[in-house]
Amino acid sequence: MSIIQTAIIQIKVGSDKLANRQKLGNKIREAANAGAKLVVLPELHDSLYFCQTEDVSNFDLAEPIPGPATDFYSQLAGELGIVLVTSLFEKRAPGLYHNTAVVFDTNGSIAGKYRKMHIPDDPAYYEKFYFTPGDMGFEPIQTSVGKLGVLVCWDQWYPEAARLMALRGADVLIYPTAIGYELTDTDAEKNRQREAWITIQRAHAVANGVPVISVNRTGYEADPSKVTNGIEFWGNSFVAGPQGEFMVQASNTNEEIQLIDIDKQRTENVRRIWPYFRDRRIDAYASIVKRYDD
Amino acid sequence: MSIIQTAIIQIKVGSDKLANRQKLGNKIREAANAGAKLVVLPELHDSLYFCQTEDVSNFDLAEPIPGPATDFYSQLAGELGIVLVTSLFEKRAPGLYHNTAVVFDTNGSIAGKYRKMHIPDDPAYYEKFYFTPGDMGFEPIQTSVGKLGVLVCWDQWYPEAARLMALRGADVLIYPTAIGYELTDTDAEKNRQREAWITIQRAHAVANGVPVISVNRTGYEADPSKVTNGIEFWGNSFVAGPQGEFMVQASNTNEEIQLIDIDKQRTENVRRIWPYFRDRRIDAYASIVKRYDD
Numbered sequence: 001m002s003i004i005q006t007a008i009i010q011i012k013v014g015s016d017k018l019a020n021r022q023k024l025g026n027k028i029r030e031a032a033n034a035g036a037k038l039v040v041l042p043e044l045h046d047s048l049y050f051c052q053t054e055d056v057s058n059f060d061l062a063e064p065i066p067g068p069a070t071d072f073y074s075q076l077a078g079e080l081g082i083v084l085v086t087s088l089f090e091k092r093a094p095g096l097y098h099n100t101a102v103v104f105d106t107n108g109s110i111a112g113k114y115r116k117m118h119i120p121d122d123p124a125y126y127e128k129f130y131f132t133p134g135d136m137g138f139e140p141i142q143t144s145v146g147k148l149g150v151l152v153c154w155d156q157w158y159p160e161a162a163r164l165m166a167l168r169g170a171d172v173l174i175y176p177t178a179i180g181y182e183l184t185d186t187d188a189e190k191n192r193q194r195e196a197w198i199t200i201q202r203a204h205a206v207a208n209g210v211p212v213i214s215v216n217r218t219g220y221e222a223d224p225s226k227v228t229n230g231i232e233f234w235g236n237s238f239v240a241g242p243q244g245e246f247m248v249q250a251s252n253t254n255e256e257i258q259l260i261d262i263d264k265q266r267t268e269n270v271r272r273i274w275p276y277f278r279d280r281r282i283d284a285y286a287s288i289v290k291r292y293d294d
Numbered sequence: 295m296s297i298i299q300t301a302i303i304q305i306k307v308g309s310d311k312l313a314n315r316q317k318l319g320n321k322i323r324e325a326a327n328a329g330a331k332l333v334v335l336p337e338l339h340d341s342l343y344f345c346q347t348e349d350v351s352n353f354d355l356a357e358p359i360p361g362p363a364t365d366f367y368s369q370l371a372g373e374l375g376i377v378l379v380t381s382l383f384e385k386r387a388p389g390l391y392h393n394t395a396v397v398f399d400t401n402g403s404i405a406g407k408y409r410k411m412h413i414p415d416d417p418a419y420y421e422k423f424y425f426t427p428g429d430m431g432f433e434p435i436q437t438s439v440g441k442l443g444v445l446v447c448w449d450q451w452y453p454e455a456a457r458l459m460a461l462r463g464a465d466v467l468i469y470p471t472a473i474g475y476e477l478t479d480t481d482a483e484k485n486r487q488r489e490a491w492i493t494i495q496r497a498h499a500v501a502n503g504v505p506v507i508s509v510n511r512t513g514y515e516a517d518p519s520k521v522t523n524g525i526e527f528w529g530n531s532f533v534a535g536p537q538g539e540f541m542v543q544a545s546n547t548n549e550e551i552q553l554i555d556i557d558k559q560r561t562e563n564v565r566r567i568w569p570y571f572r573d574r575r576i577d578a579y580a581s582i583v584k585r586y587d588d
Contacts, residue, residue, distance in 0.1 A: 117575050117578060118573045118574075118575060119573065120573065122567065122569070133575070137578050138578065154573065157500070157501065157568070157570050158501070158570065158574065158575075159453030159454075159457065159497075159501055160453075160457075160574070160575075160579050160582060161575075163453065163454075163582060164578075164579065164581055164582065164587070167581060167582075167584060167586055167587040168581075168587045168588075169587075169588065192537045192538075192539045193537070195538065195539070196500045196537050196538045196539075199493055199496045199497050199500060199538050200497045200500045200501060200538070202493050202497070203453075203493050203494040203496070203497030203498075204497075206451070206490045206493060206494045207451065207452070207453055207494060243486045243487070243490050244486075244489065244490045244493050244494070245486045245489070245490075273416065274451070275416070276451050276452065277585075277586065279412045279413065279414065279448065280412075280452065280454070280585070281411045281412060281427070281452075281454075281455075282582075282583045282584065282585055284411060284431050284432065284458075285454050285458065285582055285583050286583060287458055287461060287462075288454060288457060288458065288461075288576075288579055288582050288583075289576045289579050289580060289582075290461060290576065291571075291574070291576055292461055292571065293458070293461040293462045293463075294462075294463065
């Protein structure tokens with residue numbers, strides 16, 4: 001029972017929410033038919049990455065939880081008997097929205113949700129306009145395949161988030177993501193950014209002795225405001241083992257379903273030879289909660 | 295003044311302390327003559343890696359600070375006008391020893407020291423026998439080339455250590471190291487370990503937007519107790535920029551002096567496009583100081 005048969009689904013997304021959902025439904029079904037028991041989707045997979053511009057009409061894309069999106073994915077998870085990690089635009093109250101991962105268990109129930117804690121804001125990623133920072137902390141979600149440390153995109157740059165999930169007993173870290181190239185950047189800069197994104201997530205695996213699943217979208221999406229040149233999402237979805245080693249890695253540009261068996265037992269084995277948790281200097285970490293230690 | 299002309303010195307070490315010191319002196323002189331203003335040595339460079347076995351007579355290798363070792367390196371730093379990062383076995387009091395990095399400024403004075411905070415203990419690395427855990431916290435050392443976040447070896451596996459140094463204003467993270475292969479491990483395992491070691495240190499650069507300098511020893515050292523097969527130190531000393539990108543990387547097996555210009559200004563530039571410090575959820579990190587959050 002230590003094996004999690006895992007599928008990552010890297011896709012291009014279009015402007016029609018229901019069509020996106022239908023396409024994802026087909027791919028989830030394909031992954032489940034191939035044996036997957038845990039299926040992970042990219043960030044905000046039901047729509048184009050609408051944060052490229054600040055437009056109040058985009059709040060219409062949000063849905064309550066539970067709501068139509070969770071009804072759809074719940075039905076699918078239950079029918080296929082899989083654990084499904086989705087990433088949704090949550091309408092919590094009038095004028096109050098979150099970037100929320102919802103995890104469904106094999107019976108179709110909502111196993112838990114995670115509201116993105118770290119919210120970025122930079123040109124073409126105006127997320128602070130749309131998403132209220134999460135208020136549920138870093139709490140792994142118990143499912144029938146294990147405790148899932150679900151985080152979202154910008155969280156992936158924060159070792160604290162990974163550590164806190166691991167300290168709460170996460171068996172695996174999972175990052176639905178939407179990240180890509182700015183088209184005017186040089187190839188060297190594009191490569192540095194993509195490699196940094198891969199490197200830091202592999203390092204979370206190393207630091208905590210847990211597998212990491214990162215699923216990105218791929219394909220080009222234009223900026224509706226025409227202020228920037230749009231985003232070329234860089235794909236490269238991957239799974240790393242608890243030593244940070246690649247287990248699977250998708251391409252830059254293709255829609256892909258990748259299947260891989262993750263063995264939770266390796267965490268115990270790796271932590272025995274790399275017992276980092278034993279030696280943490282918790283007596284000397286208090287300043288981590290400062291903004292800057294000046 | 296934002297450029298630090300840096301040299302890393304990767305060496306093999308022998309059993310004669312004074313001969314090691316003389317050899318290092320020649321290499322430091324060579325680096326300085328080539329233009330280096332900051333020179334970094336591997337961990338415990340004055341002796342064989344004596345922690346392969348627990349033997350009380352090895353405590354004879356330790357010296358007080360200041361003492362003969364600091365006298366030697368102080369004179370050299372002052373003569374050459376360089377900032378020099380050394381790694382010494384410190385005798386603090388009878389029966390009280392530390393693994394201590396000592397940094398000399400261009401006038402030969404001791405700019406500061408750092409006592410290794412995280413102490414490993416696993417077969418062939420019996421450091422808990424020799425070294426009392428550091429009691430000086432994570433405090434960067436101010437020098438004439440910048441604030442140096444000096445950490446030592448096992449510290450490199452802890453994102454907390456890197457973060458705390460960065461929050462205290464470190465311009466660069468520096469890791470003198472002694473790490474190598476266990477000879478009976480498979481090539482696959484050796485590669486995973488070496489890549490994990492590189493990956494997590496590059497990730498500290500990414501997470502904090504600072505350059506990272508890591509200097510390892512190379513060459514084989516036998517286990518005097520013959521309990522293990524000894525250590526093949528894996529070299530691979532490197533410098534990464536603040537996006538985690540390689541700037542220089544030494545070989546597995548050769549003694550090398552590598553020179554590289556580190557531009558401190560890039561930290562400001564990179565943190566402007568990757569403003570991780572802005573978005574840290576310091577309201578939600580308190581459990582980092584727990585041993586395990588169960």
